[in-house]
Amino acid sequence: MSILDEITAHKRQELEELQRVRPLAELKDCIRDLPPKQGRTFTDALSAAGVSLIGEIKKASPSRGLIRDDFDPAQLAAAYQRGGAAALSVLTDKKYFQGANEYLMAAKAACSLPVLRKDFTVNAYQVYESRLLGADCVLLIAAALEQAVLAEYIALAAELGLDALVEVHDETEAGRALEAEAPLIGVNNRNLRTFEVSLEVSRRLAGVLPEDRLKVSESGIKTYEDILTLSELGYDAVLVGEHLMSQPDPAAAARKLMTGVS
Numbered sequence: 001m002s003i004l005d006e007i008t009a010h011k012r013q014e015l016e017e018l019q020r021v022r023p024l025a026e027l028k029d030c031i032r033d034l035p036p037k038q039g040r041t042f043t044d045a046l047s048a049a050g051v052s053l054i055g056e057i058k059k060a061s062p063s064r065g066l067i068r069d070d071f072d073p074a075q076l077a078a079a080y081q082r083g084g085a086a087a088l089s090v091l092t093d094k095k096y097f098q099g100a101n102e103y104l105m106a107a108k109a110a111c112s113l114p115v116l117r118k119d120f121t122v123n124a125y126q127v128y129e130s131r132l133l134g135a136d137c138v139l140l141i142a143a144a145l146e147q148a149v150l151a152e153y154i155a156l157a158a159e160l161g162l163d164a165l166v167e168v169h170d171e172t173e174a175g176r177a178l179e180a181e182a183p184l185i186g187v188n189n190r191n192l193r194t195f196e197v198s199l200e201v202s203r204r205l206a207g208v209l210p211e212d213r214l215k216v217s218e219s220g221i222k223t224y225e226d227i228l229t230l231s232e233l234g235y236d237a238v239l240v241g242e243h244l245m246s247q248p249d250p251a252a253a254a255r256k257l258m259t260g261v262s
Contacts, residue, residue: 002192002193003062003192003193003195004120004141004143004144004192004193007093007095007096007120008120008122008144010095010096011093011119011120011122012122012123014095015122015123015125015126018125019125024124024125024128027125027128027129027132028128030132031128031131031132031160034131034132036161037136037161037162039112039114040114041114041136041163042087042114042115042116042136042137042162042163042165042184043137043163043183043184043214044114045086045087045113045114046086046087046184046214046216046236046237047214047236048086050231051227051230051231051235051236051237051238051258052086052087052236052237052238053080053083053084053085053086053087053237053238053240053254053257053258054085054086054087054088054089054116054216054237054238054239054240055076055080055083055085055087055088055089055240055241055244055250055254056088056089056090056091056118056239056240056241056244056245057073057076057077057080057088057089057090057091057103057107057241057245058089058091058097058099058118058241058242058245059071059091059097059098059099059103059245060097060098061096061097061242062096062097062195063195064242066098067241067242067245067246068245068246073090073102073103073104073106073107073110074106074107074109074110075110076107076245076250077106077107077108077110077111077113078110078111079249079250079251079254080111080113080244080250080251080254081111081112081113082251083250083251083252083253083254083255083258084254084255084258084259085113085254086113086237087113087114087115087116087136087137087237088107088108088111088113088114088115088116089115089116089118089239089241090103090104090107090115090116090117090118091103091118091119091241092104092117092118092119092133093118093119093120099118099119101129101133104117104133104134104135105133105134108134108135114136114137115134115135115136115137116135116136116137116138116139116165117130117133117135117137117138117139118139119138119139120139120141120144121138121139121140121141121144121145121153122144122145124152124153124156126138127153127156127157127160127162128160130157130162131160131161131162135162136162136163137157137162137163137164137165137184138153138157138162138163138164138165139164139165139167139186140153140154140157140164140165140166140167140182141167141192142166142167142168142169142173142176142177143167143168143169143173143192147176147179147180150166150176150177150180150182151179151180151181154166154180154181154182163183163184164182164184165184165185165186165216166180166182166184166185166186167185167186167187167188167218168185168186168187168188168205169187169188169191169192169201170201170205171204171205171208174187174205174208174209175208178209178210178213182213183213183214184213184214184216185209185213185214185215185216186215186216186217186218186239187201187202187205187206187209187215187216187217187218187235188201188218188219189201189202189217189218189219189220189221190218190219190220197219197220198220199217199220199221199226199229199230202217202230202233202235203229203233206233206234206235209234211234214236214237215234215235215236215237216235216236216237216238216239217230217233217235217237217238217239218238218239219239219241221238221239221240221243221257222243222257223257224256224257224258224259224260226238227257227258240254240257243257244257
């Protein structure tokens with residue numbers, strides 16, 4: 001069993017328990033009382049000229065363990081905004097990444113950037129929950145979802161006023177994202193079965209993804225030279241977590257990563 005299989009199996013069990021405590025009908029009732037989402041969408045934030053930064057707020061990971069001791073989502077969100085990030089990604093998975101829904105809400109309240117809820121979406125319940133938490137975008141991992149479900153969740157997110165970042169790892173998954181008409185596609189350079197990371201994945205898939213899709217390169221991005229390479233390959237944004245989270249000053253690290261200037 002791969003780590004992705006393990007995580008999604010646990011996530012389904014977790015959701016069964018959660019829905020007994022708070023049924024989907026209750027979530028839907030709460031969402032009806034929310035005002036329509038306003039301001040820049042997640043997609044809007046990544047549409048500027050050049051490569052945009054999605055700064056990730058991540059306390060820990062299965063491969064790395066604890067990444068940052070002084071973990072304060074609000075302070076990190078404000079730091080990323082000062083450092084020039086266009087958007088945020090916040091881990092909310094508890095068991096494997098030491099995340100929490102509260103981290104997303106705290107980050108959202110501390111800045112004006114649109115926020116991706118980074119979690120393992122395996123049930124429509126999570127899409128509704130993301131809207132209630134204040135997220136602007138949800139993560140849909142192609143490898144974790146059947147094709148019909150992937151298309152269904154993209155449509156549901158749009159119906160709720162959310163964008164969907166569809167994450168792919170190879171040519172087959174990229175083709176599935178295109179078939180599902182995903183406007184925002186993330187290429188994860190990390191193999192979720194072996195945890196090996198290589199920017200060669202983004203290089204290879206750049207030729208598969210058409211220009212009319214917003215393209216995000218994720219994982220393993222550490223230098224300004226990486227940004228230049230990905231820009232030349234046609235990527236619109238990068239999602240960077242562990243590199244920035246491990247720096248003493250995330251704002252300064254973000255500026256240096258994106259500009260090459262300390």
